[in-house]
Amino acid sequence: MAPDSGPFPEGPLLKLLPVDAKDRATQRCRLGPAALRALGAHLGSVVKISLPDGGSCLCTAWPRRDGADGFVQLDPQCASPGVAVGAPGSRGSLNLSRLRLVPCPPLRRLAVWPVLRERAGSAGSPNPAAVLEAAQELLRNRPVSLGHVVAAPPDAPGPLAALHIVSGVPSPDPAGLVTPRTHIGLSGVSPSEAEPQPEVPLGGLSEAADSLRELLRLPLRYPSALASLGLAVPRGVLLAGPPGVGKTQLVRAVAREAGAELLAVSAPALQGARPGETEENVRRVFQRARELASRRPTLLFLDEVDALCPRRGGPHQAPESRVVAQVLTLLDGISGDREVVVVGSTNRPDALDPALRRPGRFDREVVIGTPTLRQRNAILQVITSKMPISSQVNLSLLAEMTVGYVGADLTALCREAAMHALLHSEKFQV
Secondary structure, eight states, X not given: OOOOOOOOSSOOXXXXXXXXXXXXXTTEEEEOHHHHHHHTOOTTOEEEXXXXXXXXXXXXXXXXXXXXXXXXXXXXXXXXXXXXXXXXXXXXXXXXXXXXXXXXXXXXXXXXXXXXXXXXXXXXXXXXXXXXXXXXXXXXXXXXXXXXXXXXXTTOOSSEEEEEEEEEESOOSSOEEXXXXXXXXXXXXXXXXHSOOOOOOOTTOHHHHHHHHHHHHHHHXXXXXXXXXXXXXXXXXXXXXXXXXXXXXXXXXXXXXXXXXXXXXXXXXXXXSSTTHHHHHHHHXXXXXXXHHTTSOEEEEEETGGGTSBOOOOTTOHHHHHHHHHHHHHHHHHTTOTTEEEEEEESOGGGBOGGGGSTTSSOEEEEOOSOOHHHHHHHHHHHGGGSOOOTTOOHHHHHHHXXXXXXXXXHHHHHHHHHHHHHHHHHHHO
């Protein structure tokens, strides 16, 4: 395999296209010839892709069928837990510097934690031998990475929904190849117990986090007690706020704190080209959430839900109306599952279909507004906690000067300041 090559300081922007139907569940990343040359990749080279939401996925490099440059198609079958389904990131683009070749030695041993499918009408757990056989078939000749989740195709036979990569010999970090000689075993320790994830700092979001915890903790941690008391808890929560305030970061932190499985989905990435494909993608996501809930409580996060469920009523909105009706039906069906909570986020709550916000669906709303002075100060403290800033920098004064800035704006401001300092230092060294 190719040696580990560090990320490029700058790289061209690649437009993210939906994966071809033939490439689904293949772990392939389709690139143009210019991108392949820039990476130094050959056919089948293992590429680790850092996604904008903080996760990553592992793919093998393949040329695009049309040979066009400036585009990327990837199948995130082996990815970090909670990576958005379909396209990573809502902007539909990926910088080439986020792609890097990684070494992928053959593995002698591999320990995995299985996530089983929910089988209607079946009693008891499947035979461990059948689970192990399905795991060996799913991982055959695939590159894997420590901490990643390998998803089983929805139409694949067998009891497996996904596999968490727990450990291996040699360690599959950043990657390792499963061969016919690899001894695969089922781990007796769940990934959350094996490697506790670090706490995510919530600068300026503590108040909104408290509101969301109140809505999520009770149904996820005490479903039986609530059922015995006859209490109906909200099964859907809508996060509303301007872009960049940290809605996605908030959901990830609360899900980690509650010990819940997080399934994050970019709603625009579910849009299909052919009739009925969008509805099929939505059904697949909700089915995956139910499968994950068979192991532990699951939080299904629909980012930019307004792109999937716009207000109905226009003369030329028949496809959108069918998608909205499908989402409403699935929300009604999931309301009886105490192990699944659906969270949607939007920066345009008025653009949502009103039926989506009635009780029983997204019946609770948490509004995250523009940060106040105190919240901006807390955000700047978090952003600069790992930056060597001068003692002359007054973060309180900077917070007063940045009225109307959200978390993303403050992050960009600190990044620009760091770049100016770097260029200034380089100029004087020359």
